[in-house]
Amino acid sequence: MLARIKRWLGLAKPDDDQSKLEEAARKKAEEQKKLEEQKLQESESYKPTQKTEESSQEVENVAEKPRIGYFHLSGCTGDVMSLSENYDILSELLTNMVDIVYGQTLVDVWWDDENPMPEMDLALVEGSVCLQDEHSLHELKELRKKATYVAAFGSCAKNGCFTRFSRGGQQAQPKHESFVPLSDLVKVDLAIPGCPASPEIIAKTVVALINGDLDYLQPMMDVAACNQNCGCDLQTNIVNKALCTGCGTCAMVCPTRALTINEGRPECNKARCIKCGSCYTHCPRSWFPEARIKQDLGL
Amino acid sequence: MVLGTYKNAVSARATDKAIQKVSQDGGIVTALLSYALEEKIIEGAVVAGPSETPWKPEPLVALTSDEIISAAGTKYTFSPNVWALKEAVRSYGLEKVGTVAIPCQLQGIRKTQSYPFATRFVADKIKLIVGIFCMENFPYASLQTLINEKLNSSLSLTEKMDIGKGKFWSYTQDEELALPLKDTHGYEQAGCNICKDYTAELSDVSTGSVGSADGWSTVLTRTDAGESIFTKAVDAGIIETKDIADVKPGLPLLEKLSNSKKTKADAEIKSRIELGLPVPF
Numbered sequence A: 001m002l003a004r005i006k007r008w009l010g011l012a013k014p015d016d017d018q019s020k021l022e023e024a025a026r027k028k029a030e031e032q033k034k035l036e037e038q039k040l041q042e043s044e045s046y047k048p049t050q051k052t053e054e055s056s057q058e059v060e061n062v063a064e065k066p067r068i069g070y071f072h073l074s075g076c077t078g079d080v081m082s083l084s085e086n087y088d089i090l091s092e093l094l095t096n097m098v099d100i101v102y103g104q105t106l107v108d109v110w111w112d113d114e115n116p117m118p119e120m121d122l123a124l125v126e127g128s129v130c131l132q133d134e135h136s137l138h139e140l141k142e143l144r145k146k147a148t149y150v151a152a153f154g155s156c157a158k159n160g161c162f163t164r165f166s167r168g169g170q171q172a173q174p175k176h177e178s179f180v181p182l183s184d185l186v187k188v189d190l191a192i193p194g195c196p197a198s199p200e201i202i203a204k205t206v207v208a209l210i211n212g213d214l215d216y217l218q219p220m221m222d223v224a225a226c227n228q229n230c231g232c233d234l235q236t237n238i239v240n241k242a243l244c245t246g247c248g249t250c251a252m253v254c255p256t257r258a259l260t261i262n263e264g265r266p267e268c269n270k271a272r273c274i275k276c277g278s279c280y281t282h283c284p285r286s287w288f289p290e291a292r293i294k295q296d297l298g299l
Numbered sequence B: 001m002v003l004g005t006y007k008n009a010v011s012a013r014a015t016d017k018a019i020q021k022v023s024q025d026g027g028i029v030t031a032l033l034s035y036a037l038e039e040k041i042i043e044g045a046v047v048a049g050p051s052e053t054p055w056k057p058e059p060l061v062a063l064t065s066d067e068i069i070s071a072a073g074t075k076y077t078f079s080p081n082v083w084a085l086k087e088a089v090r091s092y093g094l095e096k097v098g099t100v101a102i103p104c105q106l107q108g109i110r111k112t113q114s115y116p117f118a119t120r121f122v123a124d125k126i127k128l129i130v131g132i133f134c135m136e137n138f139p140y141a142s143l144q145t146l147i148n149e150k151l152n153s154s155l156s157l158t159e160k161m162d163i164g165k166g167k168f169w170s171y172t173q174d175e176e177l178a179l180p181l182k183d184t185h186g187y188e189q190a191g192c193n194i195c196k197d198y199t200a201e202l203s204d205v206s207t208g209s210v211g212s213a214d215g216w217s218t219v220l221t222r223t224d225a226g227e228s229i230f231t232k233a234v235d236a237g238i239i240e241t242k243d244i245a246d247v248k249p250g251l252p253l254l255e256k257l258s259n260s261k262k263t264k265a266d267a268e269i270k271s272r273i274e275l276g277l278p279v280p281f
C-alpha cells in the first residue's frame, strides 16, 4: 500500500540526506524547464506561460524543507482529516519533509498578542471567512503577511461551498451570517478544491512544493481566482459552450450525487448541490493538463 | 505523433468463438477485460451494458466474464462509463477496476489521476483502460433519426450498427442498410467537433476497426501495463495476432483518418476562438 501510494505520487523513497533532496529538486527543475520550453513552442498551452527565469528563481526558494501552517477558519476539519488520511506516508512527511509551524489541530501553535505568527512558505487555509467574526478576519490578514503562498484548502476556502447557504439567525451568534471565500478578502495563490480535497491531491501538492515543481501547481494557481463554483457551471460553461461530450466525469466526482447524466448531459439537482465546484474543476473540457498526463503515464 | 505514443501495433482478434460472435470487430475489448478479470489483474470492469431501451447503453459494473460479454458491440451514443467508476469502487468495493473508454472519457479519467482533487481513493484503483478509436458520437435522438427516418428501419429491429468504408451501416435480421457518412454529418454531438484524439491516445491499450480486415481489430499498446497484459493474453492464446505490416489497409489508413480528425478539429478550434468561445485544448 505504502509503496503503491508513493509510486503513484511520484514520490521516490524519501531520503534523510538533504543534498539528495536538493539534487532531486534540481533535476525536477531542469525537467520542468524543458517542459516549459516545449510548452512555449506549442501555442495552445492551457495556461498562461510563465517566464522560465522567474520560475527557476522560485524553485530555489521552495526547495528547502518547506514551513507549512494550517489555518482553520469556518471549515469542518474535513480537509485536514483528509491530509492525515495519507496514513503511512504522513509520519515521513511531517517528520522529515516539512515543518508544520502553525496550527491548532496538527501542532499546538497559534497566534495571539504574546505569540507572533511565524513566517511560513505555505499557509493551508481551510474554511471560508465569517465577516462578523473579527478573529477570523485578523488571522487571515496576518497569515497573508506571513506566508509566501496562501492556499485555499478545500472548497469552502476556495469558493464558499456550503457556507454559501449561511444566513444567520442562529444561536449563539445570530449575527454570524456572512461567509465568503478567502479570495474575496486576500490574494490567494493556489486553490486545492474538493469537499474535502482528497488525501492524494494534498500529498501531491506538498510533494510538488518540496520538489519546486511549480509546473504541477500551475493549474491550482490558475483556478485560485475563480470563486463562483456551482453545479450550474456545467450547463453555462460546458454544455452552453458546445464542449460537453457526455463522458460522465462530473457525475463521478460529485460528492453528494447531485449530478446525473441524462441523455448524455449533466443534470444538477440543485437541492443536493453544495456548490463545491468539484464537477467543473474535474471536467476535461474546462481545462486539460495534457503534458502532465502524458508525463505521468510515461507516454 | 499522429497515432499518439505507442509501443506496438498489430492486427488481432479474440480466439474465443463466443466472443467473435457478439463482438463489434476482433473482440479485443471483451477478451482483454475478461482475461484481466481471470488473471485477477482487475476485480471488475465498467462497460457499456444494455438497457431497456434498444441501443441506449447503460454503464454496467461487470463482475463476471458473462457480464462483460453481454456488453460487447458498439453503441453509437453516450454511455457515461466514467460515472460508474465511483460506483465500482464505492458500492462494489473493488480495489482494482478495468474499463473501456472512448478518448473523451479517457481524458476525464486521466485528468482525475493526475489531479485527483475530489476523487479520494478512486483514481488510483483504475488499473486497466482499454481505449477505443472514435471519430464522433451521436445523441440518442440522432440515432433515431438516422435509423428510423433516414434508413426507414427501427432501432428495435437493428442487430448491429457499424461505421466503415464511408458508410453508416445498420443490420437487421434480414437486411443490410447503408447511409453515406455525409448524410450523418450534422447529427454528431457538437462537443466532438473540437476533439483531436482519434485513437484513444491516453489508454493502456487502444483498439478499433480501421486498418484491419472485417472481424479483426487494429491494436496499439501504449503503457507498460497495457503492453504487459496484451502480451500475456497473446501468449495465453486468448488473442491471435498478425503483423500489421502485412495487413491491408493497415496503419496508413489509420494515420490518414487520425490526421484528418486533428486537422478538422484544429479548424473548428480556431473558428471558436475567433468567436470568443472557450476551448480547453
Ligand SMILES: Cc1cc2nc3c(=O)[nH]c(=O)nc-3n(C[C@H](O)[C@H](O)[C@H](O)COP(=O)(O)OP(=O)(O)OC[C@H]3O[C@@H](n4cnc5c(N)ncnc54)[C@H](O)[C@@H]3O)c2cc1C
Binding pocket: B022, B023, B024, B025, B026, B027, B028, B029, B030, B031, B047, B048, B049, B057, B071, B072, B073, B074, B075, B076, B077, B078, B079, B081, B100, B101, B102, B132, B133, B134, B135, B136, B137, B138, B163, B207, B208, B209, B210, B217
Ligand atoms: C461512438 C464510437 C465511435 C467509434 N468510431 C470508430 C471509428 O471511427 N473507427 C474505428 O476504427 N473504431 C471506432 N469505434 C470503435 C469500434 O466500433 C469498436 O468499439 C472497437 O473496434 C472495439 O471492438 P471490439 O470487437 O474489440 O469490442 P467488443 O468486444 O465488441 O466490445 C466493445 C466494448 O465497447 C464498449 N462500448 C460500446 N459502446 C460504447 C460507448 N458508446 N461508449 C463507451 N463504450 C462503449 C462496450 O461496453 C464493450 O465493452 C467507435 C466506437 C464508439 C463507441
Ligand code: SF4
Binding pocket: A234, A238, A239, A243, A244, A245, A246, A247, A248, A249, A250, A251, A264, A265, A266, A282, A283, A284, A285, B108
Ligand atoms: S465532465 Fe464535462 S464533458 Fe463530461 S459529462 Fe460532465 S460536463 Fe460533460
Ligand code: SF4
Binding pocket: A229, A230, A231, A253, A254, A255, A256, A257, A258, A259, A268, A272, A273, A274, A275, A276, A277, A278, A279, A280
Ligand atoms: S453538482 Fe456536485 S460536484 Fe458540482 S458543485 Fe454541486 S455538489 Fe459539487
Ligand code: SF4
Binding pocket: A245, B102, B103, B104, B105, B134, B135, B136, B137, B191, B192, B193, B195, B196, B197
Ligand atoms: S469524437 Fe471525441 S469527443 Fe466525440 S465522442 Fe469521440 S472521443 Fe468523445
